[in-house]
Amino acid sequence: MPPALPIPASKLCESCLSARALISRPKTHQKLCKPCFLSTFESEIHATIVSTNLFTKGSRIAIGASGGKDSTVLASVLKTLNERYDYGVEFVLLSIDEGIKGYRDDSLETVKRNAIQYGMELVIVSYEELYGWSMDSVVESIGKKGNCTYCGVFRRQALDRGAERLGIHHVVTGHNADDIAETVLMNLLRGDLPRLHRCTSIITSSTSSPIARSKPLKYAYEKEIVLYALHKKLDYFSTECIYSPEAFRGSARTLIKALEKVRPSAILDIVRSGEAFSRMIPSQAQAMSNCARCGYLTSQKLCKACTLLEGLNKNRPKTIVEVEAGIEDEEVSSSLWRGIEAIKLVEEGIAN
Amino acid sequence: MTEQNITPNGATVPTFCKRCSTNSSVINLRTEHLCSDCFDKYVRSKCIKRMEAYRVRYNPPDTDTSPRRLLLPLSFGISSTTLLHLLNSQLQNQLARTTRTGFVLIVVHIDESAINPTVPLAEEGMRAVQEWFPDVGEYFIVRLEGIYGFSNAVKAFEMGVEEEERRGGGDWREKLKGLLGALPSPTSRMDLLQILRTRLITELARKYACEAVLWGDTTTRLAEKMLAETAKGRGFSVPWQTSDGDSPYGVKFLYPLRDLLKKELVVYVSLEVPTPLRPLCFGAAEEGEGKKKHAAVGKGITIDELMTQYFEGIEGQYPSIVANVVRTAGKLVTEGGVVRIGRCNICGLPRDGGGGELVLDAKTKLGESSSGEVNGNRSGGKKEGGDMCYGCARSVHGARPYEWPL
Ligand SMILES: [Zn+2]
Ligand SMILES: [Zn+2]
Numbered sequence: 001m002p003p004a005l006p007i008p009a010s011k012l013c014e015s016c017l018s019a020r021a022l023i024s025r026p027k028t029h030q031k032l033c034k035p036c037f038l039s040t041f042e043s044e045i046h047a048t049i050v051s052t053n054l055f056t057k058g059s060r061i062a063i064g065a066s067g068g069k070d071s072t073v074l075a076s077v078l079k080t081l082n083e084r085y086d087y088g089v090e091f092v093l094l095s096i097d098e099g100i101k102g103y104r105d106d107s108l109e110t111v112k113r114n115a116i117q118y119g120m121e122l123v124i125v126s127y128e129e130l131y132g133w134s135m136d137s138v139v140e141s142i143g144k145k146g147n148c149t150y151c152g153v154f155r156r157q158a159l160d161r162g163a164e165r166l167g168i169h170h171v172v173t174g175h176n177a178d179d180i181a182e183t184v185l186m187n188l189l190r191g192d193l194p195r196l197h198r199c200t201s202i203i204t205s206s207t208s209s210p211i212a213r214s215k216p217l218k219y220a221y222e223k224e225i226v227l228y229a230l231h232k233k234l235d236y237f238s239t240e241c242i243y244s245p246e247a248f249r250g251s252a253r254t255l256i257k258a259l260e261k262v263r264p265s266a267i268l269d270i271v272r273s274g275e276a277f278s279r280m281i282p283s284q285a286q287a288m289s290n291c292a293r294c295g296y297l298t299s300q301k302l303c304k305a306c307t308l309l310e311g312l313n314k315n316r317p318k319t320i321v322e323v324e325a326g327i328e329d330e331e332v333s334s335s336l337w338r339g340i341e342a343i344k345l346v347e348e349g350i351a352n
Numbered sequence: 353m354t355e356q357n358i359t360p361n362g363a364t365v366p367t368f369c370k371r372c373s374t375n376s377s378v379i380n381l382r383t384e385h386l387c388s389d390c391f392d393k394y395v396r397s398k399c400i401k402r403m404e405a406y407r408v409r410y411n412p413p414d415t416d417t418s419p420r421r422l423l424l425p426l427s428f429g430i431s432s433t434t435l436l437h438l439l440n441s442q443l444q445n446q447l448a449r450t451t452r453t454g455f456v457l458i459v460v461h462i463d464e465s466a467i468n469p470t471v472p473l474a475e476e477g478m479r480a481v482q483e484w485f486p487d488v489g490e491y492f493i494v495r496l497e498g499i500y501g502f503s504n505a506v507k508a509f510e511m512g513v514e515e516e517e518r519r520g521g522g523d524w525r526e527k528l529k530g531l532l533g534a535l536p537s538p539t540s541r542m543d544l545l546q547i548l549r550t551r552l553i554t555e556l557a558r559k560y561a562c563e564a565v566l567w568g569d570t571t572t573r574l575a576e577k578m579l580a581e582t583a584k585g586r587g588f589s590v591p592w593q594t595s596d597g598d599s600p601y602g603v604k605f606l607y608p609l610r611d612l613l614k615k616e617l618v619v620y621v622s623l624e625v626p627t628p629l630r631p632l633c634f635g636a637a638e639e640g641e642g643k644k645k646h647a648a649v650g651k652g653i654t655i656d657e658l659m660t661q662y663f664e665g666i667e668g669q670y671p672s673i674v675a676n677v678v679r680t681a682g683k684l685v686t687e688g689g690v691v692r693i694g695r696c697n698i699c700g701l702p703r704d705g706g707g708g709e710l711v712l713d714a715k716t717k718l719g720e721s722s723s724g725e726v727n728g729n730r731s732g733g734k735k736e737g738g739d740m741c742y743g744c745a746r747s748v749h750g751a752r753p754y755e756w757p758l
């Protein structure tokens with residue numbers, strides 16, 4: 001066998017300086033070999049977890065698992081780190097069945113395989129059993145327009161209730177740096193200070209929920225998550241929700257992607273700015289009470305889910321209940337915001 | 353320019369002004385059609401409201417009634433030219449009513465020809481403007497490289513430059529070119545250029561004994577700035593760059609046009625009455641009127657330019673969002689409770705946590721030394737960006753060794 005040709009210095013991995021570089025890191029444009037990329041990605045998430053004291057030994061923590069790339073990468077990395085650094089945490093997969101045929105039933109199959117692959121317990125809670133409505137029946141009743149509002153509000157409570165059922169007080173979700181940067185910009189455009197205040201926190205022991213939420217991937221770039229899943233050959237489900245096409249994400253996302261192109265660090269820099277804003281907002285404690293109907297914490301008489309359900313159960317077809325943008329749900333849609341989302345940046349090629 | 357309605361049979365009829373109902377309308381102002389007279393009143397009232405503090409002062413006899421000195425940076429763009437015009441008429445009114453004025457302007461144009469050969473001819477522009485507005489105060493042209501002249505402000509923050517070279521002084525123009533040329537990207541250059549401008553202007557304000565700087569920023573520009581600074585990691589400094597009042601530079605900042613949209617000023621300067629302002633906007637040939645061919649992403653566009661594009665879209669259809677962003681900026685309070693280790697050596701603002709966590713990678717986060725990348729900072733074992741705020745550390749990250757003037 002002829003000896004391997006030496007690798008020219010310019011093609012060497014910038015970290016180990018021995019293997020050939022195969023990946024240009026989207027976050028820093030650093031050139032890395034595959035093992036170095038994987039371990040850098042993992043150790044950044046480890047650093048995030050350690051520096052924020054995110055986990056305590058002996059606790060049980062639920063991973064909100066949709067079968068998509070973010071939560072699958074999260075589950076895989078947490079399993080790896082838990083073993084490597086002996087976190088001593090028991091992770092459980094918690095999935096929500098929204099009741100969307102041709103979408104959720106397929107992605108749940110992925111989660112079931114993940115449970116076996118990662119050796120984690122899996123619990124599935126459905127909208128049907130929690131609310132008496134599946135998303136299919138919601139859409140049948142109100143149409144596709146505005147259905148994401150229902151889904152978002154329902155999901156937030158569903159994760160909490162699923163966790164409660166398991167006696168778990170901490171749910172980790174797959175929100176990444178791109179998501180957080182997008183939320184920061186959207187909250188600036190909306191002028192939503194309460195949410196601007198909390199959207200960058202690594203962990204929110206929310207006023208509206210007894211269950212803590214955290215985002216271990218808050219500094220991880222979406223592009224690197226995709227690369228990680230690819231190189232680790234992870235088993236994830238990549239079809240878009242049939243009721244919420246990708247196009248819905250709109251211009252804040254487009255803007256983030258354009259900024260990333262201009263300066264790759266921009267996503268991280270927006271998160272950094274968001275963290276500064278969080279400290280610059282005078283805290284106005286919002287009085288919370290229990291929902292008169294279901295007991296969930298809320299700033300109103302009825303919680304959002306119950307307000308929406310009331311509308312559904314009164315069977316007011318085609319009437320979209322416009323929920324006041326409160327601090328509880330992560331997603332709010334209204335015609336105005338969809339309009340803004342539709343604003344295009346001028347030139348071609350900006351979109352990706 | 354008259355607004356037209358198209359009737360069902362295809363003929364066009366002028367729309368009438370909603371306020372006076374006599375003249376034809378020139379602008380659809382947030383759903384109200386206005387003629388040029390009524391629009392002019394509207395624009396003036398917005399500016400005057402923000403200048404409340406500078407009305408003519410009536411004496412308790414022992415008080416100082418000499419006019420207060422205000423610095424107006426004039427770029428010959430649409431906003432600063434409009435601001436000069438509005439303040440000129442405010443001064444005329446004060447004189448007519450009281451024979452005194454509440455303030456006097458120091459109009460300063462920063463000549464940036466050192467770094468941009470296509471900028472308008474400063475002397476010519478200044479002469480024309482001065483002819484139109486001869487009585488507002490004093491006019492000055494200052495070269496951007498003049499920043500090297502403020503030696504008391506030069507804190508010798510000179511990265512990677514040896515002591516001897518530092519003393520040599522050298523050609524300011526060349527120094528400035530070298531400084532900006534050393535930066536790693538167009539975004540960084542534009543970012544630091546803005547900082548240089550601000551620092552020079554505040555130095556000048558102090559030199560000319562001005563109590564405040566009157567910036568021409570519109571609502572739209574302030575919103576752009578809010579998002580651009582956010583994207584550059586400068587979120588912590590937004591209040592200092594967008595709010596009326598004391599600035600960390602030792603002079604007040606005021607934004608008298610903060611309640612007007614950029615698109616409104618574009619219409620305003622195009623009107624023939626009361627003053628044809630458009631010909632005086634020497635620097636605005638490609639500003640704000642849709643004439644400018646936008647650079648595409650990836651072809652040298654900067655973050656600031658990207659935000660300008662974004663808000664052109666938003667302002668057109670959703671002006672309330674633009675105001676929303678500025679209102680949000682106004683509610684942010686600079687961190688008082690956080691201990692300030694000191695000022696950023698570059699922008700001069702009280703710095704945030706600093707650039708120490710710039711890369712936010714595992715090594716930096718775990719406190720190990722960073723990979724020894726050469727970025728010109730040879731200050732021994734100090735963490736990169738230790739003397740800078742996060743935003744400045746980001747902008748000079750990867751720069752060649754250079755000499756920083758302040
Ligand atoms: Zn390597
Ligand atoms: Zn309820």
Ligand SMILES: [Zn+2]
Nearest residue numbers: 369372387390
């Ligand atoms: Zn009128």
Ligand SMILES: [Zn+2]
Nearest residue numbers: 696699741744
């Ligand atoms: Zn700085």
